[in-house]
Amino acid sequence: MENGNTNGSEFLRVEGVVKNFGAISVLKGVDMYVKKGEVLGLIGDNGAGKSTLLKTITGFHRPDGGRILIEGDEVNLRSVSQARSLGIETVYQDLALVNELSVFHNMFLNSEMTVGPFLNNRKMKEHTQRYLQDMGVRIPSIDTEVARLSGGQRQAIAVARAVYSDAKMLLLDEPLAAMGAKEGALILDLIQRLKDERGIPMILIVHNYAQVFDVCDRVNLLRNGRIEYDKPVAETSVEELTELVVSEYRKARETGSG
Amino acid sequence: MSGTTARETPGTGTQERGLGGRLLDSLVRVREVSVFIVLVGLALYFQAANSAFLSEQNILSLARFAVPYVVIAAALCMLLICGEIDLSVGQSFAFAPIVMYLAYDRLFLYLPLAVLVGLLAVALVGLVNGLITVYLGVSSLITTLGMFFLLAGLNVTLTGGFPATTPDTNYVTQILGEYAWSGTIWALVIVAVLQLVLSRTRWGLHTYATGGNPLGSREAGVSIARIKIGNFMLCGVLGGFVGIIESFRISSIDPLAGGPDIVLLCIAAAVIGGTALLGGVGTVTGAFLGALVLTILRNGFTLQGISAYTYNIILGVAILIAMILNVYVARLRGAGRT
Numbered sequence: 001m002e003n004g005n006t007n008g009s010e011f012l013r014v015e016g017v018v019k020n021f022g023a024i025s026v027l028k029g030v031d032m033y034v035k036k037g038e039v040l041g042l043i044g045d046n047g048a049g050k051s052t053l054l055k056t057i058t059g060f061h062r063p064d065g066g067r068i069l070i071e072g073d074e075v076n077l078r079s080v081s082q083a084r085s086l087g088i089e090t091v092y093q094d095l096a097l098v099n100e101l102s103v104f105h106n107m108f109l110n111s112e113m114t115v116g117p118f119l120n121n122r123k124m125k126e127h128t129q130r131y132l133q134d135m136g137v138r139i140p141s142i143d144t145e146v147a148r149l150s151g152g153q154r155q156a157i158a159v160a161r162a163v164y165s166d167a168k169m170l171l172l173d174e175p176l177a178a179m180g181a182k183e184g185a186l187i188l189d190l191i192q193r194l195k196d197e198r199g200i201p202m203i204l205i206v207h208n209y210a211q212v213f214d215v216c217d218r219v220n221l222l223r224n225g226r227i228e229y230d231k232p233v234a235e236t237s238v239e240e241l242t243e244l245v246v247s248e249y250r251k252a253r254e255t256g257s258g
Numbered sequence: 259m260s261g262t263t264a265r266e267t268p269g270t271g272t273q274e275r276g277l278g279g280r281l282l283d284s285l286v287r288v289r290e291v292s293v294f295i296v297l298v299g300l301a302l303y304f305q306a307a308n309s310a311f312l313s314e315q316n317i318l319s320l321a322r323f324a325v326p327y328v329v330i331a332a333a334l335c336m337l338l339i340c341g342e343i344d345l346s347v348g349q350s351f352a353f354a355p356i357v358m359y360l361a362y363d364r365l366f367l368y369l370p371l372a373v374l375v376g377l378l379a380v381a382l383v384g385l386v387n388g389l390i391t392v393y394l395g396v397s398s399l400i401t402t403l404g405m406f407f408l409l410a411g412l413n414v415t416l417t418g419g420f421p422a423t424t425p426d427t428n429y430v431t432q433i434l435g436e437y438a439w440s441g442t443i444w445a446l447v448i449v450a451v452l453q454l455v456l457s458r459t460r461w462g463l464h465t466y467a468t469g470g471n472p473l474g475s476r477e478a479g480v481s482i483a484r485i486k487i488g489n490f491m492l493c494g495v496l497g498g499f500v501g502i503i504e505s506f507r508i509s510s511i512d513p514l515a516g517g518p519d520i521v522l523l524c525i526a527a528a529v530i531g532g533t534a535l536l537g538g539v540g541t542v543t544g545a546f547l548g549a550l551v552l553t554i555l556r557n558g559f560t561l562q563g564i565s566a567y568t569y570n571i572i573l574g575v576a577i578l579i580a581m582i583l584n585v586y587v588a589r590l591r592g593a594g595r596t
Contacts (some may be wrong), residue, residue, distance in 0.1 A: 010393045037552040077477070080476070080477065080478070080479040081479040084479060090477070092474070092477045093473055094471075094473060094476045094477075095472035095474065096471070096473075096477035097471065097473070097474060098466065098467045098470040098471045098474060098475065098538070099468060099470055099471065099538075100337065100466055100538040100539055101463070101466060101470065105463060109463075109467060109475070109478045109480065110475075110480045111462070112460050112463065112477045114460065117459055118458045118459060119458055119459060119460065119463065172577075198348075237513075
C-alpha cells in the first residue's frame with residue numbers, strides 16, 4: 001500500500017480518482033502526482049476528461065471514488081472555496097471573469113477587501129495596480145470593464161488573480177487557447193516566471209504540444225479515463241506526443257468504418 | 259499601502275483612465291441621466307398643460323402613488339441583475355397584508371408581531387421561488403408564474419374575496435403608511451439602502467457577478483445559489499412590505515390588489531431604467547427613475563383627461579424604445595472587445 005507521506009517532495013497526489021456523470025464514466029481511476037516546483041503538462045483528446053480531472057482537484061466536482069492528497073495529507077474537497085483555502089488556485093478555460101465588472105473587482109472576486117460591510121475599493125485598486133505591475137501585466141486601466149480587454153489581457157488577469165492569494169499550486173485549463181502567438185508568448189512568459197521565481201507547482205492542460213516543451217517538466221496523457229502515459233519532457237518529443245493522440249484517432253476511425 | 263508609490267513606474271498606463279472605459283462608463287451613466295431628463299421633460303410638459311400638476315396636492319398624490327412601484331421595481335432590479343425574475347411579487351404585495359390581518363384579527367397578535375408574520379410569509383414565498391428555481395432547475399419565469407396563480411388563489415380564499423379594513427389607528431399604523439409621507443419616506447430609504455448594497459457591498463458585487471457570468475462566478479467560489487435565493491427572498495419581503503404600507507395608506511386590505519399590472523409595470527420600470535433582463539447590468543437608481551417616469555405619465559394623462567388606453571400605448575412605445583436602447587448599448591459594449 002502506497003503512503004502519500006513517503007515522498008516529501010510531492011505536492012499533489014491523485015489516487016484512483018473516479019468521476020461519473022450519470023451513466024457516463026469520465027474518470028475511471030486516475031493516478032497522478034505533481035512534485036513541488038514542477039510543471040506538469042496534461043494532454044489528451046477532446047472529451048478525454050482533462051477539465052473534469054482539473055475540476056475534481058479544485059473542488060468543483062466531487063470524486064465518486066479514489067482520494068486526493070496534498071503534501072501527503074488526504075483532503076476531502078467539498079467546494080472551490082475549500083480548495084482555495086488550501087492554496088489550490090485554478091484558471092479555468094472560460095477564465096471565470098465577469099465581463100461587466102472592472103479589472104480590480106474581478107481580481108478580488110469572492111475574496112474582496114472590506115471595511116465593515118462595505119467594499120474597500122480604494123485598497124483593492126491599490127493592490128491590483130501594484131500587483132499587475134509586479135507581474136509585468138499591462139492593461140489600459142484597472143477601472144476598465146473586463147469586456148473591453150483583449151484575450152491575452154484577460155488571461156493575464158485570470159492568472160494574476162489565481163496566484164495573488166499566495167497560491168501553493170496553480171491549475172491552468174488551456175491557458176493559450178484562442179490566443180495569437182504574441183499574446184500566447186506573453187502568457188508562457190508569465191507562467192515561466194511564476195515557476196522560476198515562486199516555484200509554484202502547476203498542472204497545465206495544453207493542446208499545442210510545442211508549448212508543452214516551453215514550460216513543462218513532465219507530460220501526462222489522459223485517455224480512457226486513466227493516465228496512460230507519463231514521461232519527463234526531456235525524454236519525449238512533439239512527434240511522439242502527436243503520434244500518441246493521432247494513433248488513437250486512427251484507431252477510432254478504423255473501428256468506426258469497420 | 260506603503261511602498262506603492264516607490265514601485266510605480268511611469269508609462270505603465272495603469273494609472274490613466276482609458277478613453278474606452280470612460281466612454282463606456284458614461285454610456286451607462288447616460289442611461290440614468292437620460293431617464294432623468296425624460297422625467298424632468300415630462301414634468302415640465304404636464305405642468306405647462308395643466309398648472310395643477312405641480313400643485314402641493316398633486317405632488318403628494320404622485321409621491322404616494324409611486325411608492326409601491328418604486329419599491330417593487332427596486333427590489334425586482336436586484337433579482338433581474340442576478341439573472342432571475344419574480345412574476346409573483348405583485349401577489350406577495352397582496353398576500354403579506356392579508357397574512358398580517360389574519361394574524362392580527364384571528365390570532366390576536368400584537369400588531370408589530372402580526373406585521374412580522376406577514377413578512378415571514380412572503381419571505382417564505384421568496385425562499386420557495388428560489389429553491390425551486392435554483393435546485394430544481396425550473397426557469398424563474400415558470401416558477402414565479404406558478405407562484406403568481408397559487409398566491410392569487412390563496413389571497414381570495416383566505417379573505418373570502420372581500421376586502422378587509424386595516425387595524426385601528428395607532429402609532430404603528432401611522433409609521434406603516436397612514437401618515438401622509440410615511441410611504442414616500444420608506445420608499446426613498448429602501449431605494450437608498452438597496453443602491454448602497456448593490457454598489458458598495460460584496461452582496462451587490464456578487465449579484466452582478468452571478469448575473470454576468472454564473473458559471474465563472476461559481477468557479478471563483480461565489481455561492482450563486484445563496485445570491486439568487488437571497489434576492490428572491492428580498493424581492494418577496496420588500497413586495498410584501500410595501501403591500502402592507504399601501505394597505506394602511508388606503509385603510510383597506512384588498513385580495514385583488516396583486517393583479518398582473520403591478521409586476522409588469524415594475525419590470526417595465528426596471529427595464530426603462532437600464533436593467534438588463536438577462537442579468538449583469540442595471541442600477542436601483544435607474545429602476546427608481548423608471549418607476550417615476552411611469553407614475554408621472556399616468557398621473558399627467560389622468561390630469562389631462564387622457565384615457566388609460568392612450569397611457570398603455572405610450573407605455574408600450576416607451577418599453578420598446580428602452581429595450582432597443584439596451585440592445586444598442588450591449589452591441590457597443592461588444593464592439594469594444596478586440
